[in-house]
Amino acid sequence: MLEFLNPALFPFLWLAAIPIAIHLLNLTRRRRVQWAAMEFLLESQRKNRAFVWLRQLLLLLLRMAAIAILVLIFARMVFLNDLTLLQGNQTHHMVILDDSFSMSAQDSRSETPFLRAQQAIVRLGQRAADEGGNHRFTLLRTSQTQPDFLEKLVQVNFAQELQQRLEEISVSSLSSGPESALEQALEWLPTQKQDQKILYLVSDFRSKDWEDTQRITALLREFEQEKTKLVLIQCEGAPPANLSLSSLRSVSRTLVADVPLFLEVAVTNFSQDPQTDVELLIYEDNTLRPGSRIDLIPPGETRTKRFQVRIPTAGNHTVRVELPNDSISLDNARETVLQLPLAIKTLLIDSSPDGRNARYVQSALDPGGNTKTGNTTQIELPGFLNSNDLSEFQVIYLTNVGQLDPPAIEQLEDFVKAGGGLGIFLDGQSKAEFINTQLYRNGEGFFPAPLSEPSKTLMDQLQERFPFGITPVLQRRWEELMLAQDENLPDVQRSVHPIFESFAEERNSLLDLVRIDHLWRLDPEWEAGVNNRTTVAAEGRIPEITVFDPNAENPIQWTSRYVPLVLDRPFGDGRVVSVMSSASTVWNNWARNPSYVLMLLEMQSYLAAPTEGTITRQVGQPLVVEWDAAEFFPELDIERFQEGALENSVELAGEAANDEGDRLGVRYDSTFDPGIYSVALRPIDGSERSLKTFAYNVNPTEGNLQTVSSTQLATIMEGITYTFTRAGAFRGSDADGGDIKLYDLLLYWLVILLLLEQTFAYFQSYHPPATAGVEGVS
Known part of the structure; x- marks a missing residue:
């Protein structure tokens, strides 16, 4: 049975009549002129008329056939082998449909790869229904674990049923590759060896889905071993331009109501042309506020833009950023949730009655007056930790604390384990034995590292050599000598760490003016690393005398080295x-330096427990919630909002989350759409509902519309037998490989016809003999 892959070009076969039209036009333009000498030629023509007419007819037919064949080549004529689909006991058609949201990319004609995929699958179903015989059909989407059809018997009206089902489904919001669907299809693969099995992978074949080629090709080889024919159907042409909101995050680590917050949005240009004047629409709690603009985004690159918000009230608030419409709409919006408390409540512990050390910290975090930092502080003695509830605080600082009672240690450990932040300043009141045995405990406690002893100044080291003291004159002389050897290195050397991020771009950092007289040295056998999860955020310089000879011309030689000053450890x-x-000026002059305030504010932001809503979540990730069974009812409500409108709501019953049964939990897996998910718990005491809010966004890399070429696919699929075709050219018969592509053969026939036409045209035309030279001309 003949069929055309480009049937729209078939009507152009009338172009084969052009040579006849040209021939008739040439006849009408001739003018008869009587000439006596022509009578001899006309007589010769009458004798050879039949032969000349035959050659002219053949030449005309050759030209008409060449035009007709050219049209048939462009129409892509094929001969459908109707017998191959009837081979075997049954024919199983297993179709994997890519429904990731890149399949929704619209081209200039507003067509999408998903639409082309639907049309190709319908043609396959129609072909199977028209052929008759025993056909089974399985349809599985890459975003689903259950098939739309599983070994469904193909009957006469199957194509209509298939089309109706495909019209009911749409592109998902997920970024799902073919691996999981291929694994599912392997499980459902029929085991009868006599059956014919054909796997169709219908996709846009985006490059990002084929990065892990080893896993995909291993699965396809398993199909090949099971005698399954592989058909790859690509549904995309040239990739259209697309902008994607790749991230939206808070760059202000202190998230507090009525304090300016900075957010950063990133936009990626997934196209081959630069994009200019990209407008950003910004919504606070679904209210449009003044937007922003990115001047230029080069092709394939990402640009960021910061903007400021100030939300006056505490609670859960949403910020949404949108881009203008382009080829894909799903990646043009991104949301985040800001859970803003009235303030970060901070507890300062100081063993001195006047709280001198703690007040240095308080003056930086909570200066009072018109200066709003988002922090409130409370100074207490160490005994406060023994029995008071610490859960109302986000951060606790220990300053000038030499000893803690066992209940206080246990409370602090529980506080940090639950997500709290703990800052510790050491000074002369600190005791190495207590910290090592009670707070560090061989790495099981919350203190980051074991201590050795406090460092000593150069004069302290000299005085140890003279137990009876040093005369003032000699002390001044030696101080001058030691000062002359100073290399003018900074006493504080920062590392790449969030606490010191604000100092990273300073050329002449204020930290260079900080002087550290004493600091606690660590046990020399201890080393920061992955095993203890401790990192060094900054180092401090300590001096060491290398040579001391009072009788020498230069009696003192010394050097310095850096040791850990600020340690960070998760617990x-x-x-x-x-x-x-120290937190005060006892061991350093840091508290008198402006960098002290900035360092403490960054340290406070770093220690403050991140709120749940600021964590980036992608659609498809499960939503897991736990709660105290004694405080809340076992049921909860989950609601999803899109642009402020309620889309759906579900009530779920909690299950035991631990062996004791005092905590309940829910795992909600139906997070397939972007938006704001609100979880509401009802307290048993009848108070107001407790709300937790989560922002779910699409995977921005799915907006990269770059595809795998047929050449790249051939390299990836090396050693695997498969058929590759475009969705527009697929007619449901490419699977068996038995169809004859006549347009390839016609190309050779066209070349032969053109050679014959030129040969006939040469012999049919008049060619005068070559002219001989004239004799006698010099």
Whole structure:
């Protein structure tokens, strides 16, 4: 049975009549002129008329056939082998349909790869129904674990049923590759060896889905081993331009109501042309506010833009950024949730009655007056930790604390494990034995590292050599000598860490003016690393005398080295940051330096437990919630909002989350659409509902519309037998490979016809003999 893959070009066969039209036009333009000498030629023509007419007719037919064949080549004529689909006991058609949201990319004609995929699958179903015989049909989408059809018997009206089902489904919001669907299809693969099995992978074949080629090709080889024919159907042409909102995050680590917050949005240009004047629409709690603009985004690159918001009230708030419409709409919007408390409540512990050390910290975090930092502080003695509830605080600082009672240690450990932040400043009141045995405990406690002893100044080291003291004159002389050897290195050397991020771009950092007289040195056998999860955020310089000879011309030689000054360690769900020097000016002059305030504010932001809503979540990730069974009812409500409108709501019953049964939990897997998911718990005491809010966004890399070429696919599929075709050219018969592509053969026939036409035209035309030279001409 003949069929055309480009049937729209078939009507152009009338172009084969052009040679006849040209021949008739040439006849009408001739003018008869009587000439006596022509009578001899006309007589010769009458004798050879039949032969000349035959050659002219053949030439005309050759020209008409060449035009007709050219049209048939462009119409892509094929001969459908109707017998191959009837081979075997049954024919199983297994179709994997890519429904990731890149399949929704619209081209200039507003057509999408998903539409082309639907049309190709319908043609396959129609072909199977028209052929008759025993056909089974399985349809599985890459975003689903259950098929739309599973070994469904193909009957006469199957094509209509298939089309209706395909019209009911749409592109998902997920970024799902073919691996999981291929694994599912392998499980459903029929085991009868006599059956014919054909797997159709219908996709846009985006490059990102074929990065892990080893896993995909291993699965396809398993199909090949099961005698399954592979048909790859690509549904995309040239990739259209697309902009994607790749991230939206808070760059202000202190998230507090009525304090300016900075957010950063990133936009990626997934196209081959630069994009200019990209407008950003910004919504706060679904209210449009003044937007922003990105001047230029080069092709294939990402540009960021920061903007400021100030939300006056505490609670859960949403910020949404949108891009203008382009080829894909799903990646043009991104949301985040800001869970803003009235303030970050901070507890300062100081063993001195006047709280001198704690007040240095308080003056930086909570200066009062018109200056709003989002922090409130409370100074207490160490005994406060023994029995008071610490859960109302987000951050606790220990300053000038030499000893803690066992209940206080246990409370602090529980506080940090639950997500709280703990800052520790050490000074002369600190005791190495207590910290090592009670707070560090061989790495099981919350303190980051074991201590050795405090560092000593150069004069302290000299005085140890003279137990009876040093005369003032000699002390001044030696101080001058030591000062002359100073290399003018900074006493504080920062590392790449969030606490010191604000100092990273300073050329002449204020930290260079900080002087550290004393700091606690660590046990020399201890080393920061992956095993103890402790990192060094900053180092402090300590001096060491290398040569001392009072009788020499230069009696003192010394050098310096850097040792850990600020340590950071995660503990449970919280963090512990320890500064090896004092919070006051006893061991350093840091508290008199402006960098002290900035460092403490960054340290406070780092220690404050991140709220759940600021964590980036992608659609498809499960939503897991746990709660105290004694405080809340076992049921909860989950609601999804899109642009402020309620889309759907579900009530779920909690299940035991631990062996004791005092905590309940729910795992909600139906997070397939972007938006704001609100979880509401009802307290048993009848108070107001407790709300937790989560922002779910699409995977921005799915907006990269770059596809795998047929050449790249051939390299990836090396050693695997498969058929590759475009969705527009697929007619449901490419699977068996028995169809004859006549347009390839016609190309050779066209070349032969053109050679014959030129040969006939040469012999049919008149060619005068070559002219001989004239004799006698010199």
